[in-house]
Each structure stands twice: as C-alpha cells, then as structure tokens.
Amino acid sequence: MAVRELRSARVSSAAAAPTSQLSDGEIIDLGDRHLQVLHLPGHSAGSIGLWESRTGTLFSGDTIYDGPLIDGLPDNRRAEYGNSLRRLLDLPVRIGSRGA
Numbered sequence: 001m002a003v004r005e006l007r008s009a010r011v012s013s014a015a016a017a018p019t020s021q022l023s024d025g026e027i028i029d030l031g032d033r034h035l036q037v038l039h040l041p042g043h044s045a046g047s048i049g050l051w052e053s054r055t056g057t058l059f060s061g062d063t064i065y066d067g068p069l070i071d072g073l074p075d076n077r078r079a080e081y082g083n084s085l086r087r088l089l090d091l092p093v094r095i096g097s098r099g100a
Helices: 078-089
Strands: 005-007 012-014 027-029 034-039 048-052 057-059 095-097
Touching: none
Parallel strands: 057 095
Antiparallel strands: 005 012, 027 034, 034 048, 048 057
C-alpha cells in the first residue's frame, strides 16, 4: 500500500500505515465508550460508520454528507448505498455526525 502525504498551508504529514482492518459488528472499546463498526458500502467501497447504542450516537462517515449525491466514481454502487442508508434508518439515532 502506498503511503500518501497530506499537505495544507500549515501542516505536512505522512499518512500512517494501517495496522489492522475493522469488521462489521466489531466493537471498539474506548473505556467509557463502546463503538460498533457498521460496514456501509456504496458511496465508497470501504466506508464505515461508528454506532454507540448507549447514547444513540452515530458517526456516519461519508455515508451521510451535506451535498448532492456523488455516484459517478469507480467505487460507487447505488444499490449498496441504498442498503446502507436503509440500515441507518433502522437505528434509534439521537445524535448524528456526518461526513464532510
């Protein structure tokens, strides 16, 4: 896997190489918070969200974002994206954080 370099006007940093892959349903234990990994393909192939059932908090990643539907990219799959959105509709979300 190629390491990409991130640049901005103030910061330049090499991206970290992944040490593991997350699986759908896996729980990330942060001590006082437990986030469930949701595999949410469609908008992009490896898209995930993080769900905290205790508080009803959803971090949707790029599955939900502010803007028009972007579906002309090589990894876009409309049917999978629709399934991912329906999956999120079934969650009792109280607090949501969307992608950019």
